[in-house]
Structures are given as structure tokens and as C-alpha cells.
Amino acid sequence: MMSKEMASARLDAVFRHIDANKDGFLRRVMDYVRHPSISAQNIGVAEVAALLVDMLGELGLEAETVPTAGHPMVLGRWEKKPGAPTILLYGHYDVQPPDPLDAWLSPPFEPTIRDGRIYARGIGDNKGQHFAQLLAIESHLKVHGELPCNVIVLLEGEEEIGSPRIADFVAKHRDRLKADFVVTADGAIHDSGAPTIKYGVRGIASFELRAKHASRDVHSGNFGGVVPNPVWTLVHLLATMKTPAGEITIEGSHDAIVPPTELELAAAARLPHDLDAAKAKLGLLRLDEPAGRGYYDRLMFHPTLTINGLHGGYGGPGMKTVLPCEAFVKCDIRLVEAMTPDDVLAKVEAHVKKHAPDVEFISRGGMLPSRVPMTSPYGAVIRSAIELAQGVTPLEYPCTGGSLPDYVFTKILGVSAFVVPYANADEANHAPNENMKIDCFFNGIRTGAALLDRVGASLKKTS
């Protein structure tokens, strides 16, 4: 669908600057991803944080690293437009370890261009994407000497190890992060190449159950019928938690669910999807119970109870007539708005106490879900920015199936947060040969530029 909107002369000038500087931008992003910043192995992280502070400073932002108990946050700000709204751009400068190294066609930290793509660890996840945002800022400043709105840039150094400190950081520095809304350019656009806007994420709660009866494994003939079997204990307990028809039966666990709005249901139903192709790709004959739910409806608006692993007794070759003494299960529950890990885990614990009091319950914590209403004026601003920059209407996801810490912005900072990915769907993030299409990188710069323009032109300050 082509957009009928036209860029203003001010934005057109920025687009022309971007077009005229493509070679330099490409060279600079390749220089950036050349620096390893592997948080899991503490390789190069502090160095890249320092490099970013220099880069943000050269752009014309006030920049600093803010120490945490782990890797530092990088914070940049341009707030010279009193009365104008403030957008917070979040990204992360750490990357995944590159192994297995021999599966890379070119070394992970020697960025290489092949077939219209840049190959390097971190180019898609997430350095290339936030670098595109930074170049958008730079382009506005170069062309007009100012930005259309106020900007805060927050770049985290621990996203790839699960963002263990971002919630505390945001809570502690709430005042310094005061913005009207948050945009994260991370993840991938649709398979078809269509740009996307994501309004929410599911949360997660994890737990383990352990059953132990005898003090040691025993003979199933000499003790079977006398000694209780912990694997059966867990199987029976698990069967009280979910019916074969797919209904989760943990008492009270669904109390907090806010059902999707008509708008959200309609948006989910509009997303293009080929169910037969998806089933064929995974070798599936059927979808999970309950039947009768739409594909995205399942991923966006319903919690799940997944058995991640169930272990106990003998699993080796042949037979072994053993009656094991202990068994374990690990589970996760994907949460939808407005469930919380604390509440759900308390309900699971109470359920276990009631149905199998001799089973040990161990909480493994979780992450809150997040969902911004699709009627948000910021959603409309992002949509119009994408249309101006790319000439197409984006796909809008009310929620995504996976979990990201968006709640730190929506629930701790108290502002709307959106994910607007710039990378191609086959970016191979976390895998060998991570890549970003050069076209996606430039679309990202243009989209970032249009976003700043639209925020300045069409929004009132609320914070």
C-alpha cells in the first residue's frame, strides 16, 4: 500500500543528506561493529561504551556512561527544545558470543559485504539498528543545526545476558529518563519485508517442581507397590494444571488477564499468515489445544503453560526395572497483560501445596508483560514516519509471543513503549553469519529521521 503522505521540505532535506552520505554511513557502521562487545564473556564491553560516549558527543549530544553493578549504561541527550516532546531511543551495544566460529563465512568481527548484506556479529542485534538511529539524529543536526524534538538515547550493555539491571536502573534514574514515549529498534521486520510496529510483548514466569520419596533408587519388583514413584507424583500433579483440551486449571492464575480489545483482535487477524506453510515448516499435523483460535490470537492474547523438561529415572538403552527416588520438572508460563510473575507464581505454589503437598516448588522468577493500546497517538506517529520514510504502511502487532523487558518503560517509567525493528527477518541474530541488508540499514536511518520529524511536528509534550 503506497502512502499518500508527503515529507515536509525540512524532512526532504534530511532524506537528501542521507542519500548523499550512504557510502560514509556504511563505512562507519562497519567500523562500529568491528569492535567486539561480548557481555557474556566481558570482552570489549567497557571499550565500546567509551567509544559510544565519544560518538554521541561528536554528534552533539551530552553523553556519559552511567555505572551499574554490571556493564555500564550509555546515556545521551539533546534537550534544547523546551516545550517539545521527548523521545527515548533504547538499544543495546552488547552482542552475543560469535561461536561456532568455523560456521562463519567471514570472521564475525571483520565486517564484510556480500550480496547486498553486511555480515558481522551485532550488525542486526543490535548495533546496526541503534547506529541507524544515531545517524538519523546526526543527519537532522547536520542539515538543520537542531532536532525537531528532544531526544534521550539509552544504550544498554547487558541485554544479551538478560538485562539483569535495567529495571533497577530505570527506577533509580526515572527523572533523567523522563520522556513522552520510548522506541526500540530491535528484532526483525516481517518475512515479506514489510516494516512492523509492535505494541506489546508477553511476559514470562518460570518454576521448577521436585518430587522425592525414597532416600535412594530401589528395585521395581521388591519395592513397587510400597514405595511411591516421584515421576507419577509429578505426572499427576501436572495433569491437574492443564486439561487435554488446553485449559490451564491453576486456580486464580488467569484472574488478572485483560482481554484484548476489538481493535487488537482485528489487528491480529489482519496480519498476513500462511498456516499451512507454517505447519509444513515444522512438520506439524495439528496445532496445540485448544483448537479454534487464530494463529496470532494464540501468541498474543493467551497465557501458556509449557513443560520445558521432565526428568526422572532411567532413559538409557534397553530396560532397567528401577523405581527412581526423585523426579524434576521445569516449566514456564508466558504471561499476557496484566498478569504478573509474582502473582502467577504464588498461585502455582498454592496449587502445588493443595494437590501435591510433598512436592517442592521453586520459583525461578520472571518478567512482566507489556502492552500499549493501539489507539495510542504515538502509534499513529510511528506509522506516519514509516510511511514517509519507506512509502509503505507497516504491519501492526498488538503483541509479540516472546518476552522483552518493555515493562521497564511502560510500568516503571510509566510511558508508552514500542518496538520498531529495522533488521531483515533472516538477520541470523545469535547465530553464525549474522547480517543486515544494506537496504534495511538505510531504511532504518530514513525511518529514524522521519520519526524525529513527526514527533516534533505532531505531538504535544506530556511529560
Ligand SMILES: [Zn+2]
Ligand atoms: Zn539478542
